[in-house]
Amino acid sequence: MAKRVYLNLDLCCGCRSCAAACAYGHHLQSLLGHSKLDGTAEQPLHCLHCDQPACAAACPNEAMKKMEDDTVLRSQFRCVGCGSCALACPFGVIQPDLFKHITPKCDLCIDRLAEGEIPRCVATCTSGALSFAEVDDQLADQNKNLVSVRILSNFIGKRR
Amino acid sequence: MTNDELMKDMDIKKSRCLFCSLGCEVSFRAEGGRLTALAYDQNNPINKGSLCPRGHYNLELASHPGRLTEPQIGRRKVSWEEAVTFLRGELGAFASREIGCLVSCLQSNEAALAAVKMAGRKGIENILSAGAAADLEAYGGSKWQVPGARLATLEAIEQSEALLIVGDLLSRSPVLARRVNQVKYGKRGNKIIVLDPNKTHTSWFATSHLLCRPGTEAIALAALAGAIPFSAAAEKSGLPAAQLQQAAADFKNAASGTVIYVPQTRRLRNDLAVYYAKQLAAGSDHKSFIVYYLYGNTLGVNTVIDRAAPGHPTYHQLLDKIDRGEVKSLLMFGEDISAGHEELQKRFRMLKFVVFAGHFESESPAIYDNSLILPLATQFEGAGSFVTADGQLAVCAPIAPAAGSKTLPEICRLIAEISPAENEASELAVQGPVSQTKDEAEAKAELAALPPLEAAPVKPITYFGNNHLVSNFFWYRVNVNG
Numbered sequence: 046m047a048k049r050v051y052l053n054l055d056l057c058c059g060c061r062s063c064a065a066a067c068a069y070g071h072h073l074q075s076l077l078g079h080s081k082l083d084g085t086a087e088q089p090l091h092c093l094h095c096d097q098p099a100c101a102a103a104c105p106n107e108a109m110k111k112m113e114d115d116t117v118l119r120s121q122f123r124c125v126g127c128g129s130c131a132l133a134c135p136f137g138v139i140q141p142d143l144f145k146h147i148t149p150k151c152d153l154c155i156d157r158l159a160e161g162e163i164p165r166c167v168a169t170c171t172s173g174a175l176s177f178a179e180v181d182d183q184l185a186d187q188n189k190n191l192v193s194v195r196i197l198s199n200f201i202g203k204r205r
Numbered sequence: 206m207t208n209d210e211l212m213k214d215m216d217i218k219k220s221r222c223l224f225c226s227l228g229c230e231v232s233f234r235a236e237g238g239r240l241t242a243l244a245y246d247q248n249n250p251i252n253k254g255s256l257c258p259r260g261h262y263n264l265e266l267a268s269h270p271g272r273l274t275e276p277q278i279g280r281r282k283v284s285w286e287e288a289v290t291f292l293r294g295e296l297g298a299f300a301s302r303e304i305g306c307l308v309s310c311l312q313s314n315e316a317a318l319a320a321v322k323m324a325g326r327k328g329i330e331n332i333l334s335a336g337a338a339a340d341l342e343a344y345g346g347s348k349w350q351v352p353g354a355r356l357a358t359l360e361a362i363e364q365s366e367a368l369l370i371v372g373d374l375l376s377r378s379p380v381l382a383r384r385v386n387q388v389k390y391g392k393r394g395n396k397i398i399v400l401d402p403n404k405t406h407t408s409w410f411a412t413s414h415l416l417c418r419p420g421t422e423a424i425a426l427a428a429l430a431g432a433i434p435f436s437a438a439a440e441k442s443g444l445p446a447a448q449l450q451q452a453a454a455d456f457k458n459a460a461s462g463t464v465i466y467v468p469q470t471r472r473l474r475n476d477l478a479v480y481y482a483k484q485l486a487a488g489s490d491h492k493s494f495i496v497y498y499l500y501g502n503t504l505g506v507n508t509v510i511d512r513a514a515p516g517h518p519t520y521h522q523l524l525d526k527i528d529r530g531e532v533k534s535l536l537m538f539g540e541d542i543s544a545g546h547e548e549l550q551k552r553f554r555m556l557k558f559v560v561f562a563g564h565f566e567s568e569s570p571a572i573y574d575n576s577l578i579l580p581l582a583t584q585f586e587g588a589g590s591f592v593t594a595d596g597q598l599a600v601c602a603p604i605a606p607a608a609g610s611k612t613l614p615e616i617c618r619l620i621a622e623i624s625p626a627e628n629e630a631s632e633l634a635v636q637g638p639v640s641q642t643k644d645e646a647e648a649k650a651e652l653a654a655l656p657p658l659e660a661a662p663v664k665p666i667t668y669f670g671n672n673h674l675v676s677n678f679f680w681y682r683v684n685v686n687g
Contacts, residue, residue, distance in 0.1 A: 055390075056390075058375045058382040058385075058406050058407075058409070058410070060257055060258065060375065060382065061258055061668060062255070062256060062257045062258050062260070062261070062379060064258075065257075065258035065261045065680050066243070066245075066256070068680055068683075069242075069243065069264055069265075069680070070243075165245070168245035168247070168254050168255070169254070169255050169256050169261075170255055171252075171255045171256075171257055171379040171380045171383060172379070172382030172383055172385075172386055173382075173383045
């Protein structure tokens with residue numbers, strides 16, 4: 046089974062250094078979006094590199110492709126920035142860049158993976174919230190953390 | 206291939222980040238002498254390879270196309286020889302008491318000592334450090350002696366059972382999030398008490414958030430330290446007395462604890478707050494305090510200037526002297542007037558001659574009217590030592606060629622013949638702030654006289670900027686508006 050980036054939201058401090066590392070590693074184009082959970086909390090949106098990627102199915106130009114190593118990659122030259130993948134993505138992690146007319150998409154830092162390194166976002170994570178490991182290991186390991194206690198308690202506390 | 210093997214194979218250069226006083230190690234991949242990418246070296250003990258968004262600016266700082274490479278007289282580019290001749294000629298026209306010298310808190314200890322020696326040789330009395338106003342105020346408080354107060358180490362923070370965090374720590378130094386998490390999830394019953402008038406990223410991690418009125422942190426800290434009664438503090442800070450009492454008991458009863466103080470401009474009397482933070486930490490052998498400054502070498506530069514040039518004026522005294530026309534020329538070493546120096550900017554037209562040594566062109570057009578601009582080398586191009594928030598000495602070796610720029614000791618040497626001993630600056634800097642005694646009754650009277658502060662609209666939290674340098678960097682520019 047392939048390795049994936051896993052986010053433990055309980056540890057994340059929302060500093061966005063993962064997005065900064067992504068930008069500095071990808072010609073100043075961050076491939077990692079963030080969503081605001083609350084006024085002060087942010088969640089990095091990592092691509093899950095699905096087994097059956099909806100983005101690849103929706104792409105009219107075959108720019109999105111599932112590779113042999115199970116990563117879903119976007120071809121820069123084929124992409125026309127139509128945003129179909131962003132609409133198709135069930136997790137909302139693809140955010141089209143309307144100014145540059147492209148759709149940034151996580152490539153799991155393939156250049157670093159080839160060197161045996163971990164992706165930049167995981168290497169730079171300040172809080173230890175991001176990890177890069179086998180999916181099965183992560184699920185077995187992190188079962189107790191599947192429900193994010195910090196986030197849930199905050200939102201339930203607010204609901205009256 | 207493991208991280209260790211990879212690091213051995215590649216040409217990795219290491220230096221320190223100065224965008225806050227945590228002192229993270231930054232490692233770069235180098236190709237042909239140029240720093241090409243960041244290498245996240247997970248073996249270093251301080252940041253374990255992680256970097257905050259500001260830490261990423263170091264890559265741009267090292268190889269930014271907008272860096273100054275040639276001296277300029279106004280907008281005209283000149284050679285170093287011409288610049289030095291011009292500088293000596295212009296400075297010669299002023300009496301030594303008419304010249305002021307500001308050393309940025311981003312500069313090394315060696316730079317601060319060289320500036321002090323140069324000032325001594327030239328007879329310049331107005332030499333002082335410049336940086337964030339809140340930092341300098343908090344540094345003033347850290348000089349006040351409290352018997353038994355110890356400076357915390359990073360190990361002490363992660364092994365603490367209770368953390369009292371004053372201010373938005375994770376916005377100042379996000380790399381500490383890993384250690385805060387270790388305390389939060391390390392052992393059942395560990396406490397993280399956050400004292401801040403706003404809901405912040407740090408308060409997300411709090412087990413108890415003391416939402417005091419803006420500007421009353423010093424009062425709440427005094428109550429937690431037992432210097433004033435809880436009821437008196439409750440009235441002024443707007444916190445329930447029971448909550449203060451509970452927080453004080455939590456911190457006191459914890460086997461080990463650290464008070465982490467983050468100086469902020471929207472706070473009255475950072476110095477008093479640091480003083481009471483020290484008192485709170487002085488209660489036990491296993492309690493300690495630490496102040497995380499905005500500028501990387503606030504502790505080092507201030508200590509060197511305080512010890513090597515005792516009796517130097519304060520920033521406000523210098524401004525008054527400019528107002529009265531006593532200071533007509535200013536040497537600004539590493540500090541720009543475009544951010545954080547609004548008061549100085551207002552008085553800028555009153556100065557006859559300014560020397561601005563910096564990394565980038567100034568954003569303030571006024572600086573080009575009557576100034577000499579000198580390209581200044583960063584910590585990557587010139588050797589230097591720095592003091593981090595925990596009082597440790599960080600030594601940086603040059604890792605990249607200086608493209609036309611010179612370090613501050615070199616510039617000072619061009620102005621005056623000076624020759625400081627090799628380790629003199631670092632030996633001075635590690636001695637720590639000069640101790641001063643503060644009268645307890647006087648401190649309480651000052652505390653009682655604190656005026657109430659209007660609640661300010663909460664600014665959107667950003668990790669992207671902290672000083673005049675960052676506006677030059679890509680990631681700051683794309684994020685500054687949201």
